[in-house]
Amino acid sequence: MTHILERPTGPLGGSHDDRTDAIGSNVPRKEDDRLLRGDGRFTDDVEPPHVLHMAVGRCPFPHAQILGIDTSAALEVEGVKHILIGSDVRAATEPLTVLRPVPGAPDLHYYALAQDVATYEGQPVVSVVATSRHIAEDALELIDIDYEPLPHVVDVIAALEPDAPVIHPHVLGSNLLVSNRDESGDPEARMAEADVVVAGRFRINRVTGLPMETRGIVVEWRPGARELTVHTSTQVPHLVRKQLAESLRLDEGEIRAVASDVGGGFGLKLGIYPEDVLACLHAMALRRPVKWTEDRSEHFRATTHAREAVHDFRIGATADGRMTAMTNVYATDLGGWNSSFGSAQLSSVVFNGPYKIEDGSVERRVIVTNKTPIGAYRGYGQPEVNFAYERLVDQLARRLDMDPLELRAMNMVRPTDMPWRNPSGAVYDSGDYELCLRMAGDAVGYDEHRKAVRGPRPDGRYVGIGLSSFVERTGYASSRFLARRGSQFGAHESVTLRANRSGGVDLYTGVSTMGQSSETAFAQVTSSVLGIAYDKVSVHAGDTAASPLNTGAFASRTMIAAAGALKDAATQLRDKTLRLAAWRLETEVGTLEVAGDRVQHRSDPDRYVLLSEVFSMAILGQGLPPDEEPGLEATAHFEPPDAAYSFGTAAAVVSVDPNTGDFDVERFVLVHDCGTVVNPKVVDGQVRGALVQGLGAALSEELRYDADSGQLVNGTMMDYFAPSAADVPPIELLHTEVPSPVTTFGVRGVGEVGTIPPGAAVANAICDALADFGVELSTLPITPESVWKALREQRA
């Protein structure tokens, strides 16, 4: 068993020739010094001279017709410069485009300001630009909007009932946007033959990723130059540029999008939002810079929410515990419009988790409701479905009177089965799922717990252990996969490396920096392959004017795709560097190596030439071999052949007070495999951070809407409970390292994994503790109140 922080450093996998000790080691992060000194450059830190400020007026109703807007009083306020309403936006723009459509879904035209009807509380209706944000907000108060409230529906199941108001009647006959089905074998026949069938309905709460930096945008327009410069807090600068060009009817070449430091993304900052289009329109009308920084109250209503879904799940099994079929039909909430990434789609892809099911089906039903649009959030459907199948596996174990760990182990896909195609077509590449499961059990004393006499501890609390095993898709299964689903981006990543006269390498990437440590990891790979010192790699990230056109930072895909591009570009640079150095040193290329700041003889390190000299030869075009072109830079693109599947098992030890429902997560262990580790500290940080988000979503976070008023009732940080330092249970991380055969260096994605297992692991632990009381939990979040209610129902 290897602890993540005690793993050996040094070269891992691949060819030794390509490595220094930079891959796999805890090099200091490139990003840290500026962030520690207050020198980060977040969007709101950008302050052009003569900047104006935008404020947005939002619909206060969940569903309303807009009968009229009177802006005359607001326009008279000193300092107010410009006001936009829906008809202005319709005349000047195209609807916002979707990056990751739901396959087969019709287009719900969505303009930056509501047209005749607003479909959720918080939808932008009017925007004002003034000399200060204060004045712009004062002016909003003076705008008279005549609303006619319409019947609304906020519950995903109620939205499908025959009497529900249809939210997009021009496009849809009901609130079902579309349904998609994947199937293999004959699951209904297997269910009919099964000795046991367990079934349940599982409800997953609506939450939000809550990055500490809200969204923001600063726009400058120079009409004579046809240049729109957009500083924005986004994970995908090149996709923002594409979407803005489409909505604003500009050429992509006229737009520069810059995201330097991003204060957390987690999927919420994927693609454009209405406010981005509005700020551009104002700036273009006024020929003045315009800034908008989302305030937190807006953020809770205007930035995408996540997760909300209802899963109906069935598992069929033989009496000795072999799972023979799984079916999953789920309703997933879209909210009032289709955001850039719409509702989460990966529930379907991994609905069978780590279990070898040949006969299975999964059907996704995407439902429109009068709530803030759903978008991508770390995990993108995988935490939701994990809660359903892992809760149900424990119920199956109880029905069969089997050990839940052994039931899992006997049904898992084995290393020798892989590559293995699951019922929805996902190809699990490699890994030892059972090893992770058993390591998790060992870490929490699972066997001792099972053997111990059941009953309360001396303090009166009951203790349970809950497991949650999972398989996680990371990256994309090729551009062909994306094309079939209508996705508007590639599966590849791109990078440019350029030598400079100081003997360093400038690395240009469209991947913006949002905490994922991509600057560090990219420099590590470059240093490893090229041989140059890590400190001599300067990373320039997130500027569309200074990076090759790429895809962006989401879907745990960055390193999976970028590692290949970096390896390719760095190899090109290294090869030419060695050729020039060999010419200069009058020796053979094969005798030389790049080492830190120089190229040296392998056998005689005293014979060397500095990289600054070699790079200057190329940059000046002076002293080159006769057959070499001047210049020393390389751009490479890489698309991995398939997605890589991370995997693992979480184990939670939870004590419960059977009288009050109060519970404590006393230990939480995650055993996880993300393939080859580029930087152990960074991996540890990603996994731990995502786990705490997952625990928050499982135990304390929920965006609640009141059914009668359709209002979000807890849209502030005062009453939306993201975990603080004092709320986090003790977490232990363990680790296996099976390199993926489908990626460069064997890496798998790591950014999202922690969000997946907490809900099921904690719920299973509570249900194990309270097994004698017959408690089965099926709704997130799990709170002392919900446990107490479940206990009371069983007692009654």
Added chain:
Amino acid sequence: MSALEPEVDITVTVNGEIVTARAPARLHAADFLRQRLGLTGTHIGCEQGVCGMCTVLVDGEAVKSCLMLAVQLDGRQVQTVESLAEDDRLNPLQQAFKDEHALQCGFCTPGFLMTATALARRGERLSRNEIREEIAGVLCRCTGYDNIVKAIEKHLEETADADAARVAR
């Protein structure tokens, strides 16, 4: 003075420098530091005193500067994250954060650094659970807090040791 934006003259010492300024009466202190003084290391996350991004020291005490008006800074001493580095190098607290990988996106980091700076001035060693309680007023969505707690624990130990050594001399 605009009718909409009544303004007030204030004098405040920020990071050792005396500043006189005319601030709108309704401008909060975090906006004042960022917009009027260009000290953008102090971040804003909620403007209702929950998230702690805007934590600075006012007369040595850690306060959430979104809950103060700029005019309330009149006559006070303010210290922000920009003051921490020593001779163009990270100070020991900042270095501890870097060594322990206590930051990811870095947006919350100034809030934790200023909270920890105030804690360290007490000269006490604290248990990890005590540290968790002390820093619960600043939220982080990236790290899961563990490395932040470790970095602060390490720094408090170093500070307490240094204080003890000074007393012994």
